[in-house]
């Protein structure tokens with residue numbers, strides 16, 4: 456992804472300023488990394504991870520990611536867990552009669568994206584989403600602990 460698309464770089468640099476960094480000088484490392492990157496990887500080709508909920512139309516080969524398709528993945532994931540992306544065919548995930556927004560076909564069928572989310576994106580967004588939903592407040596544990604741990608950078612988490 457082009458990090459300048461939709462002002463992501465500027466927004467990221469602004470958000471970095473609103474984080475309590477431990478140790479404080481960590482802000483220099485992350486700021487320099489975000490300032491100098493031409494792009495940011497969102498996907499990986501791994502056999503494990505969280506699926507990227509993009510479908511591809513068999514009729515026109517176009518990517519499909521609409522509020523309706525995302526909603527279908529979301530609802531099924533809430534009921535059955537994130538492995539449902541790998542366990543079900545596209546026809547079992549998308550609503551009956553779902554039509555491709557690119558070519559209009561409802562009969563050609565769809566395939567699913569096989570890449571998974573990059574761990575940086577996955578660990579930041581899914582952890583935050585779950586903890587915020589459960590605690591309802593980022594300033595109280597466990598969210599406050601997570602924020603403190605992740606603000607020290609990648610090394611303290613994965614190594």
Ligand SMILES: [Zn+2]
Pocket residue numbers: 512513514515516517555556557558559560
């Ligand atoms: Zn299509």
